[in-house]
Amino acid sequence: MPEHHVKEKKHHLKQIDCGPECGFMIRSHDEKEIIEATRKHVKQFHGKDMSEQDIRKDIEDVKG
Numbered sequence: 001m002p003e004h005h006v007k008e009k010k011h012h013l014k015q016i017d018c019g020p021e022c023g024f025m026i027r028s029h030d031e032k033e034i035i036e037a038t039r040k041h042v043k044q045f046h047g048k049d050m051s052e053q054d055i056r057k058d059i060e061d062v063k064g
């Protein structure tokens, strides 16, 4: 009987926690999705423009 081997994809769940004052938080395996959503949020809610690099710095891995 062949061993059933599930290949583990190294897609960590990532998140951005914007701040307690707005409560915006997004979690996704897709970094691009996080960046897009955060960008929109920051622009709409905080009236600021954030570069992709800035946002990337704030992305953290969700542990466990």
Ligand SMILES: [Zn+2]
Pocket: 018, 019, 022, 023, 024, 041, 042, 045, 046
């Ligand atoms: Zn915010």
